[in-house]
Amino acid sequence: MEHELYLEKLKSSINILSDILDTENYGMCIVDRQGRIVVWNYERFFHLRASEVLGKPVTEVLENTRLHIVAKTGKKELFQLQKINGTNVIANRIPILYHGEIIGAAGTIIFKDTRELGELYSRIEKVENSFKAYRSEIAQMYRAKYTFNDIHTENDKMISLKEFCQVVAQSDASILIRGESGTGKELFAQAIHNGGASASYPFISIDCAAIPKKQLEAELFGYEGTLFNGGETKIGKLELADQGTVFLDELGSMSLDMQAKLLRVLETREFEKSGSNKKTVFKARVIAATNEDLEKAIEEKRFRRDLYYRINVIPVQIPPLRERMNDLPRLCRVLIPHSRYGYSRKNLNVADSTMKILFQHSWPGNVRELRNVLERAAIVCSSQEILPEHLPEYLQKYNSGPANADGKSAYRQEIENLERRLIQNALQNNHGNKMEAARQLGIQRSLLYKKISDLDIKTDYSK
Numbered sequence: 086m087e088h089e090l091y092l093e094k095l096k097s098s099i100n101i102l103s104d105i106l107d108t109e110n111y112g113m114c115i116v117d118r119q120g121r122i123v124v125w126n127y128e129r130f131f132h133l134r135a136s137e138v139l140g141k142p143v144t145e146v147l148e149n150t151r152l153h154i155v156a157k158t159g160k161k162e163l164f165q166l167q168k169i170n171g172t173n174v175i176a177n178r179i180p181i182l183y184h185g186e187i188i189g190a191a192g193t194i195i196f197k198d199t200r201e202l203g204e205l206y207s208r209i210e211k212v213e214n215s216f217k218a219y220r221s222e223i224a225q226m227y228r229a230k231y232t233f234n235d236i237h238t239e240n241d242k243m244i245s246l247k248e249f250c251q252v253v254a255q256s257d258a259s260i261l262i263r264g265e266s267g268t269g270k271e272l273f274a275q276a277i278h279n280g281g282a283s284a285s286y287p288f289i290s291i292d293c294a295a296i297p298k299k300q301l302e303a304e305l306f307g308y309e310g311t312l313f314n315g316g317e318t319k320i321g322k323l324e325l326a327d328q329g330t331v332f333l334d335e336l337g338s339m340s341l342d343m344q345a346k347l348l349r350v351l352e353t354r355e356f357e358k359s360g361s362n363k364k365t366v367f368k369a370r371v372i373a374a375t376n377e378d379l380e381k382a383i384e385e386k387r388f389r390r391d392l393y394y395r396i397n398v399i400p401v402q403i404p405p406l407r408e409r410m411n412d413l414p415r416l417c418r419v420l421i422p423h424s425r426y427g428y429s430r431k432n433l434n435v436a437d438s439t440m441k442i443l444f445q446h447s448w449p450g451n452v453r454e455l456r457n458v459l460e461r462a463a464i465v466c467s468s469q470e471i472l473p474e475h476l477p478e479y480l481q482k483y484n485s486g487p488a489n490a491d492g493k494s495a496y497r498q499e500i501e502n503l504e505r506r507l508i509q510n511a512l513q514n515n516h517g518n519k520m521e522a523a524r525q526l527g528i529q530r531s532l533l534y535k536k537i538s539d540l541d542i543k544t545d546y547s548k
């Protein structure tokens with residue numbers, strides 16, 4: 086009898102619960118050990134009042150029921166499809182135990198009709214599909230356009246660097262690309278992204294120097310709508326890069342505060358948006374670039390050593406253009422714009438005299454500077470050849486007359502010939518004695534040695 090009392094207690098608790106629970110999509114029926122109904126709040130689903138069914142065997146009231154079975158076996162049955170009055174419902178059946186003894190079973194229906202569940206599924210499916218569509222749209226919007234084929238070079242060092250980067254593109258390790266401004270750091274970063282498994286995912290570039298320090302955090306992490314920001318939500322670049330690459334350009338100019346936050350993300354692979362305490366998983370690869378001397382910045386306490394080690398897993402150093410001048414002719418070929426005002430000029434090329442000038446410049450702005458020079462020249466030139474006069478003013482200083490095959494100006498060549506003749510004469514007059522020759526020329530002996538070597542002068546005049 087004790088267990089009947091227990092069932093009674095359960096019944097009154099459930100009645101209280103039904104007042105506070107959402108009973109619109111939720112109902113409960115309890116049977117005793119014999120399968121007789123003791124609690125019934127399925128009223129709204131089956132249009133049968135409790136007074137009509139209480140005490141009746143559940144098998145007489147509910148079609149396809151198994152509650153009486155669960156009240157015997159004690160084995161719960163969850164999320165079962167049950168057809169009642171031509172309607173599918175999802176039913177849970179749970180045995181009720183009292184001091185370890187089965188005294189009945191409780192049945193719950195969560196959804197009135199599986200059509201509702203179907204509708205919910207199709208709504209979820211629609212949301213998922215539009216989510217997929219947005220994701221591929223984001224990947225399209227943030228596409229990396231360059232591949233390794235766009236890195237043009239004939240320089241051995243650059244060819245090996247390209248091959249090395251093709252290998253590291255296959256891993257997801259962090260990369261730190263270093264090089265002067267305009268050497269092609271972003272070009273390499275994009276090629277690495279496109280050469281690896283993340284190619285179809287977004288490539289998100291963030292210029293840490295261009296974004297005001299205070300804004301950088303919101304750009305990277307995003308924020309959730311709160312009362313304080315008028316409910317506005319922003320997806321951060323770290324989240325947007327989902328499975329792709331985050332390219333942190335000018336990393337050296339990131340504030341110490343942001344460096345600490347970035348380090349935490351790289352270590353835990355998760356982050357918190359401002360205004361939210363939920364963690365967002367960080368799933369992208371990081372490629373950073375800088376033209377700053379980071380080691381010096383570490384010494385000067387402007388850059389965190391731990392972040393440096395975390396990012397500099399694979400260091401990539403791009404040489405400046407002046408150290409790979411044999412790339413000039415090829416770069417000129419690919420960087421000359423072959424159209425002007427919409428007219429195609431496929432055969433536009435650089436005249437030899439112009440090339441000689443380009444060889445004399447030290448290109449502090451590297452490939453970007455060269456591209457700008459060629460773009461400007463292509464605009465001002467109406468012939469098929471870019472001539473010295475099409476070059477900007479600051480390059481005209483190298484244009485001191487027609488140049489020789491080795492790229493020296495005629496003026497420079499004349500000076501060298503004169504120097505060579507004077508030194509040869511002095512050496513001859515002094516039977517190859519360099520000290521005497523230097524005295525005769527009125528120059529330091531060290532300068533004479535340098536000139537002899539630079540001008541490749543024969544020094545054996547003793548005989």
Ligand SMILES: Nc1ncnc2c1ncn2[C@@H]1O[C@H](COP(=O)(O)OP(=O)(O)OP(=O)(O)O)[C@@H](O)[C@H]1O
Pocket residue numbers: 235236237238264265266267268269270271272273334376419452453456
């Ligand atoms: N080897 C190359 N072949 C073809 N184009 C190149 C090469 N290197 C650089 N470029 C071109 O030069 C320009 C500058 O390159 P990029 O922007 O990648 O340089 P960067 O080192 O990232 O510059 P910054 O330090 O200013 O950010 C781009 O237009 C790029 O396509």
